[in-house]
Amino acid sequence: MTMISKGMAVVAAFALVTSASFGQVGGAAVPFLLISPDARASGMGDIGTAIADNANAVYWNPGGLGFNDTRQIALSFSKWLPQFNADLFYSYGTYAQYVDAIDGTIAGTVIFMNLGEFKRTLSDGTVLGTFRSNEFGLSLSYGTTISEDLGAGVNIKYIQSNLAPAGLGSAGAGVGISAAFDLGFLWKPQKLDFFGMNLDNVLRLGVNLQNVGPKMTYDRESDPLPTTLRTGIAIKLVEDEFNDLLISADFSKLLVRRDSLGSDPIPTSFVTSWGTGGIETGIGMEYIYDQVVALRGGYFTEPKAAGARQFFTIGAGVVYELFKLDFSYILTVEENHPLANTLRFSLLVDWGLEG
Known part of the structure; x- marks a missing residue:
């Protein structure tokens, strides 16, 4: 029995262009966990570790939740691999939502990745039926401030992968289930003197260890989660009554080492993975006028050993009362790249703690 579907090629491409882990033999499971959810960060070259301090900090750096003292809903949608x-x-x-009784912000998150429809066929081409593939994750988060300038946060995740029905006999068949955690810190010094330079409210530094957990186990194989170490820096270049200009960069490393014999377990892979793949780099800028209109641009790149993705990004945003709407667009260096023309839309609703 075989599976024949345009979706098979699409899922393979999804894996290749979504995660650096697929530049290695076999790769890691559930690469959807590495997709940037919000259009603000996506428009700046897929960066956010040092700048996310609203509801979207759940993905980029849960330490940023410690600086959120309001109620927010963040929603995002993207047609993936539109080509x-x-x-x-x-x-x-x-x-x-910020909760005064626990001196911190709690959050709940749902992520869903639809991977399309597949045909289930016999070797002679007879169609037996169809099935749909998807993956999703649920998480609970908590973030607080350890000091006036330092936020810390943690995510606890449930992850499920439904690539193919059990009994098909293919790799990845059956329901894969795992759990993971993230741990992040964000430093936003309000007072900082650096060799005579006044950096008050100018510098931000962030670090986030993502997707630490046991392997995703299917019927016939087990694959490691895409455990990733993210670091970020942001500098506020201009801040006055009408203008804000920010530059930021992220550096991320997949902490997975896998070869034809298998993959290294955690925490061994935290050390051995540095000899494989490479470091992804994103850099971006954001200009905001009168706290109403934002323009963004960025660039993302990774070494050939990690997948060789390269693309430019542009984005924009507008704020109206308690609504913030953002969009981003990917401009790939390579023609006919699967990520070309990818649009992301996201909405942030912030209505404070009262009302």
Whole structure:
């Protein structure tokens, strides 16, 4: 029995262009966990570790939740790999609220990745039926401030992968289930003197260890989660009554080492993975006028050993009362790249703690 579907090629491409882990033999499971959810960060070259301090900090750096003292809903949607016209889409939703009794912000998040429809066929081409593939994650988060300038946060995740029905006999068949955690810190010094330079409210530094957990186990194989170490820096270049200009950069490393014999376990892979793949780099800028209109641009690159993705990004945003709407667009260096023309839309609703 075989599976024949345009979706098979699409899912393979999804894996290749989504995660550096697929530049290695076999790769890691559930690469949807590495997709940037919000259009603000996506428009700046897929960066956010040092700048996310609203509900979207759940993905980029839960330490940023410690600086959020309001109630927010963040929603995002993107048609994924539009070049394939294969009904792949990514959706994301987070609710975050500050709770005075625990001196911090709690959040709940849902992520859903639709991977399309597959045909189930015999070797002679007879169609036995169809099935749909998807992956999703649920998480609970908590973030607080350790000091006036330092935030810390943690995510606890449930992850499920439904690539193919059990009994098909293919790799990845059956329901894969795992759990993971993230741990992040964000430093936003309000007072900082650096060799005579006044950096008060100018510098931000962030670090986030993502997707630490046991392997995702299917019927016939087990694959490691895409455990990733992210670091970020942001500098506020201009801040006055009407203008804000920010530059930021992220550096991320997949902490997975896998070869034809298998993959290294955690925490061994935290050390051995540095000899494989490479470091992804994103850099971006954001200009905001009168706290109403934002323009963004960025660039993302990774070494050949890690997948060789390269693309430019542009984005924009507008604020109206308690609504913030953002969009981003990917401009790939390579023609006919699967990520070309990818659009992301996200909405942030912030209505404070009262009302």
